[in-house]
Amino acid sequence: MNELKPFLSATRAAIRELPLYNSGLSIDYVRKHYGVEKIAKLGSNENPYGPSxxxxxxxxxxxxxxxxxxxxxxxxxxxxxxxxxxxxxxxxxxxxxxxxxxxxxxxxxxxxxxxxxxxxxxxxxxxxxxxxxxxxxxxxxxxxxxxxxxxxxxxxxxxxxxxxxxxxxxxxxxxxxxxxxxxxxxxxxxxxxxxxxxxxxxxxxxxxxxxxxxxxxxxxxxxxxxxxxxxxxxxxxxxxxxxxxxxxxxxxxxxxxxxxxxxxxxxxxxxxxxxxxGDRAYVDTVVERTVAERERMRAALEQMGYPSAPSNANFLFLDARDNAAEVARRLLPGGVIVKPWMEPAFNTHVRVSVGSIEANDQFLAAWKALAH
The missing domain is CATH 3.40.640.10 (Type I PLP-dependent aspartate aminotransferase-like (Major domain))
Incomplete structure (x- = not known):
């Protein structure tokens, strides 16, 4: 390994100092490390209904x-x-x-x-x-x-x-x-x-x-x-x-x-x-269902005392009023994956994707238990 040091030290500082992109956790990782089967994967803004x-x-x-x-x-x-x-x-x-x-x-x-x-x-x-x-x-x-x-x-x-x-x-x-x-x-x-x-x-x-x-x-x-x-x-x-x-x-x-x-x-x-x-009707249906679920989640979170940013996307961003990484970690044993935000001024915030009704309910139940 020591023989590699001269080579690596000559690498541009711009590369050596780059942060790693946080790509989020996979379902397999959470199942393996937390022993839960039912996973609400709400950290990557994916479409829970799949393609047409x-x-x-x-x-x-x-x-x-x-x-x-x-x-x-x-x-x-x-x-x-x-x-x-x-x-x-x-x-x-x-x-x-x-x-x-x-x-x-x-x-x-x-x-x-x-x-x-x-x-x-x-x-x-x-x-x-x-x-x-x-x-x-x-x-x-x-x-x-x-x-x-x-x-x-x-x-x-x-x-x-x-x-x-x-x-x-x-x-x-x-x-x-x-x-x-x-x-x-x-x-x-x-x-x-x-x-x-x-x-x-x-x-x-x-x-x-x-x-x-x-x-x-x-x-x-x-x-x-x-x-x-x-x-x-x-x-x-x-x-x-x-x-x-x-x-x-x-x-x-x-x-x-x-x-x-x-x-x-x-x-x-x-x-x-x-x-x-070629199947715009399918996409329109996906969007309609997602927006309806987003607003349901927003209302439920606000009722718990956690208002979220006014989103036009398929996710919500909210202040957990605690270290975001720790909040996300505490949700994992319940099979819920969200994305903690790590930028200094926003490191108490989490981003939660809008998933299926079942996944969203799983998240809301876990969040309510965590908040109380």
Whole structure:
């Protein structure tokens, strides 16, 4: 091991100092370590209803083809999705989940020393991936109402800011920016700043009739932007790993194609995504059921004295008023998995996904026992 020290010490400090992404606990881990069979896995914002039956059938039919490489540029999916979104096919790029595309974007457009503005708390990779390439990340903390402070964002956007990166609805809070607030921010940007707008929870947010068309708003401005979306959440394809991005200009896609791994989206994921797009009625049903359960959980938690952030996503974010990691640990013997938040200003908060009725009831019962 000592012989490895000179090699490892020469590794860039930006890599040695990176935090590990908290990917959450698996069902198998909890069963093995806590001896419980009935698990409410509510830590990863997964769709408890799974994908459309049409997806399962399409993937099963395609299984004999897995010996062959997939379409390198997702051409068949590209045509279907471009028509659905009413964008040019050349504006689309696909990844092994949308987080893959965050990595591709930062490796394409950031250099060591570049300045990135994002938010706290945030999806961990919004910070980790830029830091991995040596960028300097500045965070703007959300307010006590769990919403973005637009004035603070504008103040943080110095002329040298290379990238503005944030999720909407935000992860972990689930809150959304308003149309006018986004326009206010965009008016303060120059063409030297890339806006990376992560809309992973779009389908759930759209259940609110007041949720704006942020794609149309971004298109109003002559600045570079990337809008990230995924099939992992409402479409139920988390295990297949497929996300996509819409770019303001096809030239950006051409550059990112030089960085992304060849064949970065597997054959079954592409076929599953096409089938998922063909069953919008199923997705609408999933969203309707999830939103109803989210509001039921919110009301139950508030009745216990634990109000949560006003979420537009498929999860709730609440202050446990205790160390979040310890709270999450105490829930595990009851078979309940939630995600404790570790960022210093929010380390008493947990994020709980909206699962099935049964899983949600299991969580609420465990939380009530813990709180009393």
């Amino acid at each position: 039956p049409k997806v399962i059938a399409a993937v099963a039919n395609a299984a004999p083809e897995i010996a062959m490489y997939p379409e390198a540029s997702c051409d068949s999916l590209r045509v279907v999705l471009a028509e659905y979104l009413q964008v040019a096919p050349e504006q689309l790029i696909f990844g092994n989940g949308s987080e893959d595309l965050i990595s591709v974007a930062v490796h394409t457009f950031l250099s060591p020393g570049d300045r990135v503005v994002t938010f706290a708390p945030s999806f961990g990779l919004h910070v980790i991936w830029p830091q991995a390439v040596g960028a300097e990340v500045s965070t703007v903390s959300i307010g006590v109402d769990y919403r973005m402070d637009v004035d603070q964002v504008i103040a943080a956007l110095t002329p040298g800011t290379r990238m503005l990166l944030f999720g909407n609805p935000s992860n972990p809070a689930g809150t959304s920016i308003t149309a006018e607030d986004l326009r206010s921010i965009l008016r303060h940007l120059t063409p030297e700043t890339l806006v990376l707008f992560d809309e992973a929870y779009l389908e759930y947010a759209m259940a609110d009739p007041s949720y704006p068309d942020f794609h149309a708003i971004l298109a109003e401005f002559d600045i570079p932007w990337l809008m990230l979306r995924t099939f992992s959440k409402a479409y139920g394809l988390a295990g297949l790993r497929i996300g996509y991005a819409i770019a303001s200009d096809p030239v950006m896609i051409q550059l990112m194609d030089r960085v992304r791994a060849p064949f970065n989206v597997n054959r079954l994921a592409q076929i599953g995504a096409i089938a998922a797009l």
